[in-house]
Amino acid sequence: MSEAKRLRIAVLGGAGKEGGGLALRWANAGHHVIIGSRNAERAQEAANEINATLGREAASGADNKSAAQQAELVVLAVPFSAQRALAEEVSNDLQGKILIDVTVPLVPPKVSRVQLPENGSAVEAIQKLLGTDVRVVSAFQNISAHHLKDLDHAIDCDVLVCADDAEAGELVVGLAREIGLGAWYAGALCNSVVAEALTSVLIALNRRYKVPDSGIRITGLPKPE
Amino acid sequence: MSEAKRLRIAVLGGAGKEGGGLALRWANAGHHVIIGSRNAERAQEAANEINATLGREAASGADNKSAAQQAELVVLAVPFSAQRALAEEVSNDLQGKILIDVTVPLVPPKVSRVQLPENGSAVEAIQKLLGTDVRVVSAFQNISAHHLKDLDHAIDCDVLVCADDAEAGELVVGLAREIGLGAWYAGALCNSVVAEALTSVLIALNRRYKVPDSGIRITGLPKPE
Numbered sequence: 001m002s003e004a005k006r007l008r009i010a011v012l013g014g015a016g017k018e019g020g021g022l023a024l025r026w027a028n029a030g031h032h033v034i035i036g037s038r039n040a041e042r043a044q045e046a047a048n049e050i051n052a053t054l055g056r057e058a059a060s061g062a063d064n065k066s067a068a069q070q071a072e073l074v075v076l077a078v079p080f081s082a083q084r085a086l087a088e089e090v091s092n093d094l095q096g097k098i099l100i101d102v103t104v105p106l107v108p109p110k111v112s113r114v115q116l117p118e119n120g121s122a123v124e125a126i127q128k129l130l131g132t133d134v135r136v137v138s139a140f141q142n143i144s145a146h147h148l149k150d151l152d153h154a155i156d157c158d159v160l161v162c163a164d165d166a167e168a169g170e171l172v173v174g175l176a177r178e179i180g181l182g183a184w185y186a187g188a189l190c191n192s193v194v195a196e197a198l199t200s201v202l203i204a205l206n207r208r209y210k211v212p213d214s215g216i217r218i219t220g221l222p223k224p225e
Numbered sequence: 226m227s228e229a230k231r232l233r234i235a236v237l238g239g240a241g242k243e244g245g246g247l248a249l250r251w252a253n254a255g256h257h258v259i260i261g262s263r264n265a266e267r268a269q270e271a272a273n274e275i276n277a278t279l280g281r282e283a284a285s286g287a288d289n290k291s292a293a294q295q296a297e298l299v300v301l302a303v304p305f306s307a308q309r310a311l312a313e314e315v316s317n318d319l320q321g322k323i324l325i326d327v328t329v330p331l332v333p334p335k336v337s338r339v340q341l342p343e344n345g346s347a348v349e350a351i352q353k354l355l356g357t358d359v360r361v362v363s364a365f366q367n368i369s370a371h372h373l374k375d376l377d378h379a380i381d382c383d384v385l386v387c388a389d390d391a392e393a394g395e396l397v398v399g400l401a402r403e404i405g406l407g408a409w410y411a412g413a414l415c416n417s418v419v420a421e422a423l424t425s426v427l428i429a430l431n432r433r434y435k436v437p438d439s440g441i442r443i444t445g446l447p448k449p450e
């Protein structure tokens with residue numbers, strides 16, 4: 001990977017499972033990762049774990065707001081119930097940057113039923129909240145967290161990347177492919193409805209067919225260059 | 226295929242592309258298909274084409290209402306703009322039966338953008354309209370019509386089948402597999418949001434990657450028995 005493409009990526013909620021898995025993989029790919037958490041100490045512990053796994057200083061930890069401030073690109077990887085409040089908290093620190101939203105709008109306890117927000121996708125509400133100077137990209141909703149943590153595991157699931165800004169979308173497609181995932185630019189941010197709702201469908205399929213983690217692959221597309 | 230499983234299947238909108246493709250494949254699989262159309266003559270012509278292709282009397286034609294009356298199982302395969310009015314017209318003829326809704330809620334001209342109805346999936350509104358004595362199943366939204374028409378074409382796309390009645394859902398999974406499609410019971414009718422919205426995502430992918438028809442496969446599931 002060329003030095004020029006090395007990014008400072010903040011993963012808010014990076015002490016959690018999904019965020020932690022993405023953070024580990026990006027750190028492994030050569031980016032500097034800043035783990036964000038409500039609790040700066042917990043963030044530092046999660047960063048220490050990544051550094052121990054990789055045997056070098058690839059990650060640091062901070063509270064969510066500081067992490068967002070330090071980064072060029074920010075990832076929002078918290079539970080749906082915490083998504084909006086955290087986006088509001090760091091809104092000023094995101095201006096001019098790309099935000100990757102990983103949020104799945106699951107509504108417990110019926111997580112195998114699609115229960116989208118009334119006005120469509122959850123990520124569109126976040127784009128509206130942050131304003132047009134933040135380029136919001138939706139991705140990674142359908143990837144198993146525990147497979148991300150296992151660096152040797154080949155993940156049999158594609159990432160649908162949705163963004164109104166095509167350039168930002170393509171950048172995230174590249175970031176997903178760098179960490180071993182199939183990824184495709186799937187159109188405007190409103191198309192994120194599919195990825196957000198698909199997680200409940202995959203949970204329903206896991207239960208019906210008694211498997212640990214179903215996924216999707218897109219067919220009929222050319223092999224990535 | 227055993228005689229016991231031979232069904233009388235009405236395909237409303239069966240003179241159209243998607244409905245016509247499904248009708249041809251079910252007729253080929255040994256079912257009796259009744260093509261329904263607003264215009265009974267047009268329905269009969271479409272049935273004649275199927276019979277000519279197969280070299281036997283496997284299909285007949287009728288106006289939509291008569292077709293629904295004659296069938297044990299009814300398929301709704303009309304454009305989104307015609308879906309509700311037709312469901313109302315044949316409501317009485319559907320009571321006690323299974324209805325497979327194939328409708329994709331595309332809103333021209335921006336068909337590559339997901340634009341779902343305000344209250345979630347289109348099919349849930351139809352279930353509400355018809356009442357609980359009609360077992361509504363959502364399926365086939367993501368399958369290319371022109372590949373269905375080519376009986377030798379192996380279609381590289383899975384069907385997500387959603388239904389509140391699991392027995393009806395499994396029956397439709399079987400009907401899809403009979404005609405050479407991968408198919409999975411993907412949970413409650415509300416989960417149809419994914420299949421309905423996915424068509425716009427596939428259109429966006431087709432445009433972005435310059436391919437004729439992308440599709441999806443579900444990964445991580447056991448091979449069908």
